[in-house]
Amino acid sequence: MDTAERGALFEHELVDVPLTEAPLARVIGQLRFGTLSVLASDDGAAQSFIKALAEEYPYVEQGLEQALFFAPGQPVKPTDVGKVWRLRSANQQSVVALTNGALTLETASYPGRRAFCGELARLAGLLQTITRVPSYNRVAVRYSNRLVGEETLEQLPKLVHSELLGLVGAPLANGVRLAYTLSQALLEVGDGAKLLAQFGRLPESSTFDASLPAVPEPSWVLDLDSYEEYPDPRAALPAREDSVSAAANVCAERAHTFFRWAVTKEFLSHFGGEV
Template sequence: MTERTKNMPFTKGNVDSFQLNNEALALVLCQLRWPSLANLQNDSQLEALLPALNDKMVSDGYLVYSKTKNINYTVTPEGITPSEDGTIHQWSTADGKWHISLSIQFLSLFSTQYSNYQELDSRLRAVVGIIDEIMKVPVVNRVGVRYVNRLTLPQDIARLASMIKPEVLGYGALELPYLQSSMNQASYQIDTDVLQVRSGLLGPNQSPDPSIEPVAGESWVLDIDASRITSQIMNIDSIMNIVSNLSDIDYDFFKSISTEEFVNRFSDEEGGLEH
């Protein structure tokens, strides 16, 4: 089989690839969304499929189940108003490394202890196969792949200026005292794909995502999220090709803004983790 060509829009292949340990990688998440479907108009229709879904999830090692309400927030002149918008069904592995969230219009697979892309590919293929077989999802209209990197050790945060290019550091690059928090945001359009990037300093007990446990001290976060709006007919290989391309974009951006010192600090000599 011919090795596929990697998508490298930022480095154009001029920066060597590298493998990192998972010390700085706090979250990896893939999400598929689909339009409103005639057979999945409300939670009760999804609830009717739960026995079959649960059997498949358990057989794939997702033994822990829970459900929660999806909360939307609306900004009005009176303030922020929360409202319930359906149920999210959740499964996770017993060790808590992998999690699935499922509603009538989206599927998310994420890990807070990511090991390698091959495992992500294998697990996502299996879960997409389940929703194809049981939920009869015929088309996907959005695919997203997100990597959240987080530095929490004071000595690493103190070395940011030598590990990350200064343009990404925002106010942090000024090296002024008393900075409590700072968040920068950028958006890139790569053909049909969009890359959203957030980076900055978070104060104590703050987290960039509800899935990530906050830490007692300050942290620095690089949140890289590539997505594609599409009308992809349900085909597992085609969807995984989109996922792979979006992951390439995330990784290539990361390569373009990190320095050799970052690579040396977090390199995986055993070659275990690929972004």
């Protein structure tokens, strides 16, 4: 299917095709907010949040966030910038992270778009009840897809459209091997809405993002970070659960639209979709 048959990117939403063997390595949902005095003063509010989630997320870790500072000719210096509380589900597949500035939900076991966004909204509603956070200045949903296996990677030109291949599949002279290729594109979709797409082939034991563990074999990744920012506090995202759910679903649908535009019918069939 060529570009003309697929239509322009984001021209219309494509039909969802559930994949029983989806190559999702992780899904992340995040809400950012301004620094709150109730979280800065002591750990009381954070402990209330942890206690309220104890049944679904019984394991907790407390640490410090770190920021990395780069200077020409100088080693990278990590600097502690604040506390972070990480709550893990009983099956260790999902993590809720809270800092004084962000609420994050990450899972390696994706339950579907509506359920995932609904859980992020529920967490936001609980945080609002405890901290009285008035609004959020950024909402994001990020999907990290990773294809592995020699047989799958050999079929890559049939699984994804040419815009996503780069040099993958290009004829190479004897003795030449494509070891690494990674492309990045930032798409602006209306006022404040953006989608950052990263895609390419990685060698074994490597990753493009320090937060995504490497795998011991070559892989091809498609990472889609769909987000919306609200720089004007007067037009920020209300902290209400229904508002968060709606905004997160829009971000997730935007990422899905790009994903369906990027992959072929062969991809859908290869990973268990009925097409």
